[in-house]
Amino acid sequence: MTSKPFDLLIKNVRVVRPGKSSVDSLDVAVKDGKVAGLEADIAPGRAAEVVDGRNRLAFPGLVDPHMHCGIYSPLAEDAVTESRAAAQGGVTTSINYFRTGQYYLNKGGPYADFYPEVLAISDGKFHVDYAYHLAPMDTTHISEIPMLIDRHGVTSFKIYMFYGGYGLHGASSHQHEFLMIDEEEKYDIAHFEFVMRGVQRAMEQFPDKRDAISLSLHCETAEIMAAYTKLVQREGKLKGLRAYSAARPPHSEGLAICIASYLAHETECLNINLLHLTSRKAVDAAMKMAEAFPHVNFRREVTVGHLLMDYDVETQVLAKVNPPIRSREDVEYLWQAVLDGKLDWVCSDHACCRHEMKVNGEKPDEIFLAKSGFGGTEYLLSGLHSEGRRRGLSLNRMAELSSWNAARRYGLPSKGDIAPGYDADIVLFDPDVTFTVRAAESESTQGYTPFEGQELTGKVTSTYLRGQLIYDDGRVVGPARGRYLHRPC
Numbered sequence: 001m002t003s004k005p006f007d008l009l010i011k012n013v014r015v016v017r018p019g020k021s022s023v024d025s026l027d028v029a030v031k032d033g034k035v036a037g038l039e040a041d042i043a044p045g046r047a048a049e050v051v052d053g054r055n056r057l058a059f060p061g062l063v064d065p066h067m068h069c070g071i072y073s074p075l076a077e078d079a080v081t082e083s084r085a086a087a088q089g090g091v092t093t094s095i096n097y098f099r100t101g102q103y104y105l106n107k108g109g110p111y112a113d114f115y116p117e118v119l120a121i122s123d124g125k126f127h128v129d130y131a132y133h134l135a136p137m138d139t140t141h142i143s144e145i146p147m148l149i150d151r152h153g154v155t156s157f158k159i160y161m162f163y164g165g166y167g168l169h170g171a172s173s174h175q176h177e178f179l180m181i182d183e184e185e186k187y188d189i190a191h192f193e194f195v196m197r198g199v200q201r202a203m204e205q206f207p208d209k210r211d212a213i214s215l216s217l218h219c220e221t222a223e224i225m226a227a228y229t230k231l232v233q234r235e236g237k238l239k240g241l242r243a244y245s246a247a248r249p250p251h252s253e254g255l256a257i258c259i260a261s262y263l264a265h266e267t268e269c270l271n272i273n274l275l276h277l278t279s280r281k282a283v284d285a286a287m288k289m290a291e292a293f294p295h296v297n298f299r300r301e302v303t304v305g306h307l308l309m310d311y312d313v314e315t316q317v318l319a320k321v322n323p324p325i326r327s328r329e330d331v332e333y334l335w336q337a338v339l340d341g342k343l344d345w346v347c348s349d350h351a352c353c354r355h356e357m358k359v360n361g362e363k364p365d366e367i368f369l370a371k372s373g374f375g376g377t378e379y380l381l382s383g384l385h386s387e388g389r390r391r392g393l394s395l396n397r398m399a400e401l402s403s404w405n406a407a408r409r410y411g412l413p414s415k416g417d418i419a420p421g422y423d424a425d426i427v428l429f430d431p432d433v434t435f436t437v438r439a440a441e442s443e444s445t446q447g448y449t450p451f452e453g454q455e456l457t458g459k460v461t462s463t464y465l466r467g468q469l470i471y472d473d474g475r476v477v478g479p480a481r482g483r484y485l486h487r488p489c
Contacts, residue, residue, distance in 0.1 A: 006031050008467050009047030010426065013058040015418050016395045018404035023395050028058060030424040033466035038420060053428055056461060060399055060418050061092025061425025064377050065406040066275065066301065066347035069096045069130075071103050071373070072357055073445070075118065079125035082352050082375065083482060084443035086128045087471040089348075089378035090427035090460040093407070093415050093485070094128050097158055097216075099135035101180040108137075108180030111144045115152060119484065126482030127470055129425075131410070133158050133216060138181045138191075142198040146205055153486030155212040155411045156273075157199055159192050161256045162220040162322075189259065192217075196269035203271070212411030212488040214271035214299075215264075219256035219282070220248060220323055228252070233368065241311035244367045245324040253278065253323055254285035261289035264296050273299045273409065276349055278306045278323045280333040287342060299409055300342065302334055303349045304383040305376055308451060317359055319450035321349065322372045335391055338401070345406040346384050348377040352446045375444045379437060379451055381429065385458035389431070411488035424467035433459040443476060 008030040015026045015038065029037030029047060044050045064086060069078040086094050098118060100108050107114060111134060122130065135158040136142045148154040163179065176183055185191075196215060203210045229247040232238055238246055257274055264272045274286050277300055290298050309319055310328040319325050337343050351373030360369035376383075384398055399417075407416030414423045434457045439449040463471035468481055 004046055004048050006036055006047035007049065008424070009042055009044060009050045010053050010058065011042070011044065011050060012055055013053035013428065014055065015058045016060070016399045017419065018060070018396060018400040018417055020396045023057070028418060028424075028426060030467035033424055035418055035420050035422050035424050038418065057395065057429040057431055058418060059090065059381065059427040059429055060403040060416055061423070061427055061463065061465065062090045062381055062402045063093040063095070063406040063412065063415055064091045064348050064350065064380060065095045065345060065410055066303070066349045067094050067096045067377060068349070068351035068373065069094070070098070070105070071351050072353045072371070075105070075121045076125060077445075078352060079122050080127070080480065081443065081445045082350060082377070083125070083127040083130070083480070084476045085350070085375060085378040087463050087465075087476055088443045088460065090381045090429065090463050091377050092128050092425035092427075092463065092465045093130070093412065094126065094377070095131045095133060095156070095410060097135070098132045099158070100137055102178050110140050111148060115148065115154070119152070122484065125480055127476060127480045128465060128482045129485055130482050131485040131487060135160065136195050136198065137179055137187065138185045139194070142194055145198045145202045149202055149206055149209060149213065153489065155209060155487045156214050156216060157195065158216045158218070159195055159260075160218045161192065161260065162218065162222045162225060163187050189263075192260070193263050193267060196263055196267040200267050200269040209411070209488055211271070214273055214409060215269055216273040216275050217260045218275050218322070219253050219260055221252045221256045221259075224249065224252035224255065229368075240316040240365070240367050241313065241319060241325050244320060245311050245326055248322070248324050250279035250281035250326065250330070253282040257282060257285040257289060261293055261296065265293045270295065271297050273301060275301050276303045276306065276323060276347070277301065277334070277343070279326050279330040283333065283337045283342060299344045299405070301345055301347055302338065302343045303347055304380050305349065305374070305450070307331065307334055307338075307346065307387060308383050308454065313450065315450040315452055317365055317367055317370045318374060318448055320367055320370045320372050321374060335387070338388070339391060339393060344401075346380065346401045347406070348375070348380050349373070350375045350377040352444055354445065355447050374450050375442070375446045376449070376451065378442050378444060379456065381427065381460060382456045382458050385429070385431065386456040389457070412485065413488060424464060426464040427460055428462040429458060430461050431458045433457070435459055
């Protein structure tokens, strides 16, 4: 019996590729988990399995570069359930921020001991391919950056600028306990500088991996936030998300972006990612810093939550997140920045936080007592398409924002496109289906969504990971097939 040249053939799809100006009707052939053919009419007899794509759009599998698995629930649980939600949303690569300290594994110590435990817990749990960004929280972690790159393929790192005087949800006077670092350690601007110097040294040490090594920053300043939180709470005029936005004002983002950018210039740490920009002031500051320091290779991120919600959204406390949901004017400015090419990718910042943990039992509507963060990876492509299409965002640009750009930045050269040699990560998407977001239909165990009741146009119908069907017609298919991505890979 002669084996056929292709394992899978997806016929009759409109292929959406980044960097192109058209969407072409093609067939996609897959062999050994890779795209092996992309032609107008491939004979069905050449493949062991043939799927009719029914003229749907075929997007590259989404790369969601900003997720948090294991932050509020045990990693062993989150890795399973939240990667199922990712597959539901067309995500085939999940890159998760992780660190030592409270939440996550609730442990301190060196990454040499900590990270192998993370990998052991993760193994066999994810339904999509996965990787981790790590945050150097103390001096030992900075010294471990070369080891993490060389041994574990971790090429992206993070600074939480507001942790200098704040916890995850509000002001904290017990930073050493929260961060689980020694008393003599300081998590402050000087530490941020030394992290940058550590990342810069690693870029010199590994010139072949230089382009894949980067540093991401959550840009808010603890001092501004602490002062404004007191003002907002003392005055008592604002409630809900409006109060939270005022307590962590947009200029706090802008100031932090300027500090981070100057430090990047000073340390020659040149691959910088400015995470989840939320406002006009944040975007304007980021663009001014790009002009001031043209030698710094900035990337700018926005989340689907900040594109789909403003601070008057009905779900209010359920939409608490850091940095906050902003005004409608800020939302529209973010969309214009997307259209103008000023923002490089759209992510979810997915952090499953179940209702019983999210809200305070005695004061469920009190925004300052609620936990920060929520899930949303399952709505990433639908949200981008629904709002983007009516604003004139092209499908090809959507593929760049949801797959290509993040894959290039984070050392994933086999991800982000549908082309021969790339991983056969493919999302079949019906652009004409309109649906109402209901938490009850999500694969996430969160149990609610701040997007509840929103009407979105465009829905994922099938998700393929390296040529294997992992989501189809409203259900996750098969066992967890996700692989750990040792970057660059």
